[in-house]
Amino acid sequence: MKLLVLGSTGFLGSYLGFALPRAGHEVLGVSRRDVGYFPNNTVITDLGAVEGIIRRGECDTVINCVAVASHEDCEKDPETAGAINSVFPGVWASAATEIGARFVHISTDAVFDGTSSGLYGENDETHPESVYGSTKARGEQAVFGANPHALVLRVNFFGWSRSHKSGILDFFVNAFTNQLPITGFQDYVVSSLYMGHLVDVMVELVEKKQSGLFHAVSSTPLSKYDFGQMVARCAGLSADSMAEGLLVEATGLAPRGHDLSLSTAKIESTLGHSMPSTEAGVVRALAEREALMDYFGPHER
Template sequence: MSGLMLLGAGGQLGREVAALAGERGLALTALDHAGLDIADAAAIERVIGAMKPDVVINAAAYTAVDRAESEPELANAINAKAPGDIAAACARHGAALIHISTDYVFDGTRTGAYVESDSIAPLGVYGASKAAGESAVRAALPAHLILRTSWVYGAYGANFLKTMLRLARERDRLTVVADQHGCPTATRDIAEAILVAAQAFRAGTAVPGTYHFAGTGATSWHGFASEIVAQAARHTGRRPEVAAITTADYPTPARRPANSELSSELFAERFGYRAAPWQQRTAEVVDRLLAEN
């Protein structure tokens, strides 16, 4: 058997990849946690060995950033060890691997957008576990593409946009951090980038390595929330106040990078695809979610 294999098919990104592949009529084997527990190295070997995909897409991850501070062993099992096991199985069975990583490998002290060659310095357990996963993939498999993305949102699963929509219905005033900056990235765009890269691997034209891929344009969490509320108001007529606060006003167990902006120029240059402006995708996702309700 050949084709694409998707791990983490039950997550917000995995569901988007599966949906887009279905629209395109692509042969995709989609496995959620019940289909393959990526913490089980023997199961990874068995499944990849049996199915022999051309390209494996690893969208599975431990993403509870704050909870990772108190669950480091679990975070590392999923984010650090498992990617290495997946990459090693891919190497043994002739598959390429597209592995999703994060802006949280950086400490946020850079001025301007991060590029792929910038030094990593994660601030917490989650970022460190993802950085270790990247290293494990690089060590095990030359035919890999690590895709770092940021501030992920979409129609599926739980994410910041959906939380803001809920709070905008419930409250007249929202308080949102304004001193952390980054690039909101729609799952639809990430899914498209993944499938573009997968096709390049299958065609023999992919340049392996580490890439950044994020929504076009940058903002703060406060700016993102304000746009979500403004777009929702077109449907609901409600427009609660969105008040700006600082990171210090909203302490969390895990430290966040103050600057998460990623430059996606290298991916655009080598693969010919760039994400839409984040405001455009935000409007589309809000329209989709509110039209369903």
């Protein structure tokens, strides 16, 4: 396949430039900042230019990883979050249809409020707690409104960041390596999937010509505290510097649902296999770390 990644500098977007070529695919990127590592990357100064890049028709699949993905940034500037998370995805989904390309849009578990007593399924009504969640929910609608054959994946993922500073995996590994005091929330539960596994299932769904909404997450919801304990165990580190804590008592964070466990029943029955566990993802992440850092290059660490 020849895939165009929108948001090639982001946490997930940058990883796609590593993983897709390794899986035998050709990749192109679009970003507002220049990056040396991403193959065939185009730098733009305005998101208005993305539509024209899609219309060049140089790819068979477009993956949209552009977002205002921080809850806090969305609360601070809801207008920008609305444009980027809700409006542009529809414009890009429409441009992809017109050139006959598949459109993959990345959404989030934060479209739910986390108050359900069970796993959220794709047919459950969304009820976002935050500006981030509501702008992402509107983005899903915009994508399907423009392109009923789009593939929309609600995700929650972890992986290594090129700065070594963003993301929950770096957070725990840095804290345990340096024995920094941290708090692990016991009341914040998500179905986090390793990025490598996310890319695998994304490619599988596209190759199977699937469309519609899927929960592309791990089969094993875990609290952040339990995730931290598991990272320490898999990495051979001590988790002694982590205290038990509660998200409900944390200050300075934008509102978010507490139990965002998602059902993987639909994606598993479509793919014909189970979704990987979070622990399998941590093991794979540890094994892949050096290769990923080589891809980013020494100046990006």
